Amino acid sequence: MSASEDEADVAKVLAGDISAFEGIVRRWQSPLINLAYRFCWDRARAEEMTQEAFLRAYRALGSWRHDAAFSTWLFALATNLYRSEVRRIPASTVSLDDVAEPRDQRAVDGGLEDQDRDRAVRRAVLRLPVKYRETLILFYFHGMDIPTAARDLALPEGTFKARLFRAREILRGKLPRLLMAPRLKEES
Amino acid sequence: MRDDDLDRILNREEILPSSGFVDSVMDAVRQEAATPPPIPFPWKRALPGLFVAVLVLVSVLVSGAARLTPPVPTPQLPGTSAFALPSLLDAARFVGVDWIVLVLLLTLTSVVFSMRLTGAKA
Numbered sequence: 001m002s003a004s005e006d007e008a009d010v011a012k013v014l015a016g017d018i019s020a021f022e023g024i025v026r027r028w029q030s031p032l033i034n035l036a037y038r039f040c041w042d043r044a045r046a047e048e049m050t051q052e053a054f055l056r057a058y059r060a061l062g063s064w065r066h067d068a069a070f071s072t073w074l075f076a077l078a079t080n081l082y083r084s085e086v087r088r089i090p091a092s093t094v095s096l097d098d099v100a101e102p103r104d105q106r107a108v109d110g111g112l113e114d115q116d117r118d119r120a121v122r123r124a125v126l127r128l129p130v131k132y133r134e135t136l137i138l139f140y141f142h143g144m145d146i147p148t149a150a151r152d153l154a155l156p157e158g159t160f161k162a163r164l165f166r167a168r169e170i171l172r173g174k175l176p177r178l179l180m181a182p183r184l185k186e187e188s
Numbered sequence: 189m190r191d192d193d194l195d196r197i198l199n200r201e202e203i204l205p206s207s208g209f210v211d212s213v214m215d216a217v218r219q220e221a222a223t224p225p226p227i228p229f230p231w232k233r234a235l236p237g238l239f240v241a242v243l244v245l246v247s248v249l250v251s252g253a254a255r256l257t258p259p260v261p262t263p264q265l266p267g268t269s270a271f272a273l274p275s276l277l278d279a280a281r282f283v284g285v286d287w288i289v290l291v292l293l294l295t296l297t298s299v300v301f302s303m304r305l306t307g308a309k310a
Contacts, residue, residue, distance in 0.1 A: 018221050025213045029205045037203050047209060054213045055220060118197045125198065140198045 006070035013061055025054055028071070032078050038137045039082040040091040041122060049085050053078040072151060079152040083134055091126050124174050132167035139164055229303055238299075241292040248289045251277050 005023065012020035032053055036046035057077055064073045125136060138149035139160075150160035254277070 018218060019214075021217055022210060022214050025210050029209055029213075033205050033209075034203060037201070038198060043203055046203065047206060050205075051209075051213050051216060055216050058217050058220060121194065121197045137198065140195045144195065 003069055003071070007066075010061055010064065010070060013058070021054075021058055024057075024074075028074060029054075032074070035075070035078060035137075035141055036082050038141055039086050039134070041126065042091065045091075049082055050078070052085075053081050056081060072148075075152050076154065079134075079138065083130070083153075086134075087130055120175060121171075124171055127174075128167055128170055132163055132170060135160060135163040136167045136171075226306060229306070234299065238296065241296050244285070244289050244292055247280075248285065251280065 005027065009020045009023045013024075029050065032050045033046050036049040036053070037043065040046060040049070053074075057074055060077065064070060125133060128136065134153060135149070135155075138152050139146065142148040142152070146157055146160060146164075150157045153160065155163075
């Protein structure tokens with residue numbers, strides 16, 4: 001994805017050529033939908049939220065100051081929208097206490113079905129307090145790149161790291177058997 | 189479970205946008221572009237009226253307060269009349285200032301309400 005393509009399309013749109021916005025949508029639809037999906041784990045809702053994010057980006061295109069990459073600006077805008085949407089209508093009504101670990105301990109030791117384990121972890125992530133959930137989601141979405149993820153949330157890196165640590169602590173408390181030995185890249 | 193595992197769990201499921209997604213977004217964008225911008229509130233025209241309304245409101249409040257507080261005997265200064273204020277109030281009552289103020293207040297309320305409505309839509 002080329003930054004110059006983004007710049008050229010933005011310039012065209014601002015000059016009145018609305019169809020140039022399609023290039024922006026085509027380039028960024030997949031990353032934005034996948035980011036939205038990690039906030040709600042619901043495909044239809046992810047597309048709705050992404051459409052709204054593009055619409056807001058279109059409205060606010062003139063406010064992009066070019067001091068950061070267009071993608072940075074777009075992701076910050078989308079993240080902000082996804083956060084408020086998920087706060088407004090929570091992604092899941094399942095209580096964290098309902099996130100059941102496998103009853104059979106042997107299943108964990110001997111090899112719990114990957115699918116069950118993944119589902120349990122995802123549900124636990126969804127039930128994290130919002131500020132920890134979004135920290136965790138963005139950290140992994142951006143390939144464990146703390147500066148980028150912190151920028152999307154408009155947080156200082158120190159605050160971001162603290163929230164990340166706390167998020168993992170909560171997860172570990174809720175899923176002790178699944179998260180036995182967390183080893184973090186930035187800690188190593 | 190390590191960090192990479194958590195990464196895999198949270199990021200494994202890549203979803204593809206549905207086939208009509210781009211068209212749907214572009215339809216919404218075109219609709220947005222076709223919508224005329226909201227009409228700005230005509231502050232320049234409204235300000236004089238609002239200013240007068242505020243003045244009248246203040247004068248009514250002052251006269252109301254004057255009615256409620258008992259008159260305090262004050263030494264009369266040379267060249268002024270102690271009956272100036274009451275006679276002014278009588279005159280105001282005579283021309284129906286109370287009703288005018290009521291109407292202005294209603295107007296002000298409706299203006300504020302309509303501004304809030306348009307502001308919420310914008």
